[in-house]
Amino acid sequence: MSALAAPSPDPVEPTDAVPVAVDGLPAAPPVDPAAEAAALEAAEREAQLARLMQRMQKTADFPALKDSIRGIQKISRSDTAHLRALSDEVLGDVGLTNKLLRLINTAFYSSVGGGSITSIKRAIALMGFQSIGMLAASLALFEKLPKGPDGARVQAEFRRALLAGMLASEMCPGFKHQELAYLSALFQNLGTMLGWMHFKDEATEIEAKLVELRAAAAAEEAEAGATGAALDAHPDPLHATVQQTAREVLGIGYEDLGVEVARQWGWPEDLQLALRRLHPRDPELPAGSDERLRVACTAANLLAAKLEALHDPDEIAACLAGFLPAWGVPLGLDEAMLGGMVERARSEWIEMATLLGLQLPNAAPAKGGKGPAMKTTAKPGSTGNGPELIKPRATASAAAGAAGAPAPRPAPPKVAVPAAVGQALGRALEAVSELAMSDAPLAAVLQALMTQVQQALQLQRIVVCLREPASGDLVGRIGLGDRASALAPQFRIALNPPNCLFGLLCAKNADTLISDAGDPVIAQRLPAWFARQVQAPTFLLLPLKLGDKPLGLIYGDRARPHTLQVGDAELTQLKAMRNQLIMAMRMRGAAA
CATH class of the missing domain: 1.10.3210 (Hypothetical protein af1432)
Incomplete structure (x- = not known):
């Protein structure tokens, strides 16, 4: 053997495969068996899903259901869509339209005009985009059930x-x-x-x-x-x-x-x-x-x-x-x-x-x-619904209970709410809803709501408070009725923490009717400015809240105790109006 000949290499023990570059190309990455199996499983799943979707597409009802729900949801979730867009989408399905109108006109929706709603446009105005979209989507699915x-x-x-x-x-x-x-x-x-x-x-x-x-x-x-x-x-x-x-x-x-x-x-x-x-x-x-x-x-x-x-x-x-x-x-x-x-x-x-x-x-x-x-x-006075701890038509006893006070004197028997009040609130709700979903400024929506509610409930005055960003307090901004414009600036309600009955009820998001503010148990928990300046004997509070964020308060009163009556149906209409106002605030960037 030549002295210059290279010695034979020693035997090499087997090892895991090592990527080797070939002809200048980069080395291939090592193969991960687990990743390869996962990729294969994902590919098989996608292929099976495609086959299932093809089978569903061959069913006559599925493409129609898909298009109907897609269109309804796209419009109903839009902040800028108008009444005509959603009503036209729903009206495109005659069966859905008839079923939806039938549902809305049941007793369950009587408080928003059930029994007298004959058009999808009016239904949307009364109940809002989201509600109609919700009902339409569920009904669209139901209509296709075998x-x-x-x-x-x-x-x-x-x-x-x-x-x-x-x-x-x-x-x-x-x-x-x-x-x-x-x-x-x-x-x-x-x-x-x-x-x-x-x-x-x-x-x-x-x-x-x-x-x-x-x-x-x-x-x-x-x-x-x-x-x-x-x-x-x-x-x-x-x-x-x-x-x-x-x-x-x-x-x-x-x-x-x-x-x-x-x-x-x-x-x-x-x-x-x-x-x-x-x-x-x-x-x-x-x-x-x-x-x-x-x-x-x-x-x-x-x-x-x-x-x-x-x-x-x-x-x-x-x-x-x-x-x-x-x-x-x-x-x-x-x-x-x-x-x-x-x-x-x-x-x-x-x-x-x-x-x-x-x-x-x-x-x-x-x-x-x-x-x-x-x-x-x-418990008495509890709606059992999240933060609404007090019945909407709460008496002085219920409100005092929420504030942790002993029960006050018994309230007199309730008086039936006249049918005309519900009818007036129904008209008010429709007017406020249409304005809220239009391009009208927020001030116009607020003014319309105050005017409509004051007339429907025959209130002495109504005041709307809005949250002050710097302090987080609710402050009176606009009022309508007896001395309302002068009294509105007196409204200042602290929430962090609440220091009076108003603040407590707003923090708890409790829609509340105080029938007799002169009751000693209630009177001692009213804000000082209310006792000095407003002195209303009966009043209604409707907090404005978006999720966990307080936005404001709607306040209305009358001049004599026990004369303001609000039943379940009337409360539902007031809540719907309040929700339309919140939606208008959100659409106009005032709920930030």
Whole structure:
């Protein structure tokens, strides 16, 4: 061997493959088996989703439903759309128009003109863009549900979702949040409904597998001695199993299917995200503002599944007692509040379901035929609805109770509210709504609201307070009636912290009627400026609040005690007017 010859290399132990550059090209990155498997799974999922969407597109009803809901939602969520745009969109579907008008004219909507609304334009003016968009979207889906025995299963899903929507809107107080919560909870089970509408064979197979799994889970609970009555820290243990079973059969989970369809309908990302269930991170801590909507909609769907077949008050009370440990603190609910919410939601649900022709499972009507009889431990003066701690037509006793004072002298019997008051408020609501959705300046909307409400309730004066950015106080800005312009600047209501009855009620967002301000218990808690300058013996307070942010206050009074009467129907109209004002403020940038 030549001395110059290179020695033979030593044997090299095997190692992991090392990328080698070839012909000057960069080395290929190492292959990650896990990432490769995940990419393959994602590709298969997308392919299966495309196949499912193609099957749905072949169903005659689906493209029409998609276009209808997409158009309605796009317009109803717009800050700049006008009455004609949304009314034209709804009127494009004759069946939807007739069903929507029929729904609006039920007793449930009588306070905003139900029974006399003959056009979609008037309905939008009375109820607002968001409300009509919400109802139209749910009705558009309902109209496409299969009828007869073949559609029984999907109609049952829709019926339960309808109750969930009602419950979620109660759990999310605030004009904007209520509407979004209703839609989100209603459509959280959209994928399941679509499965039964378009893939019945696969849905039947999924259901059969789930029945077996539920039976096994029930047997395990029984063996462990669990009662199954409580919704514990893992209140939806089979949800992941449902999604996994759907993926095994359909190739995609029901939840993913619903979100994808919502995306194709043009729903915004925040609403798409709300369609995914979310449980509280900690049942001992309040849900964060960024997750509260999803948590509330998840809770509403779970509670609806438990409640829909119950009608005995004791059974309902037991169900709610089991619900509270996991959801009470995260959603800020107590026993009294939850009882009131459920009672109202079930009443609305029964009326709407009856109108739509949905078969209710053993639901017994409550007093007056409006809903199921229920036990509730709601305290006197409590609406049970979020921050509204005082009944809208609260007497001096209720208001004093909210302020932590002993009960004052009894109030005299209530006088029936004349029918003319409701009629006048109905006309006022329509006028204010149309102006709020026009291009009129905010000052014109405020002036119209004050004029209309003063005339309808025959008030001595009315004053509107708005939040002062520097101090956070509510300050009187504009007034109408006896000395109202001169007295308006005297109104100054501190909220941080509240230091009088006005501030407390505004901070709590409590719509309140004080029948007799001369009652000693009430008088000692009134602001000093009120006692010195205003001295009204009876007055109404309607706070203006957007979410958690106070915006102002509508105040109205009369010259004699116990002469101002506001019933439930009148209050609903006043609230609707107040909501139109808040919407006008938001549209005009005054709610920042």
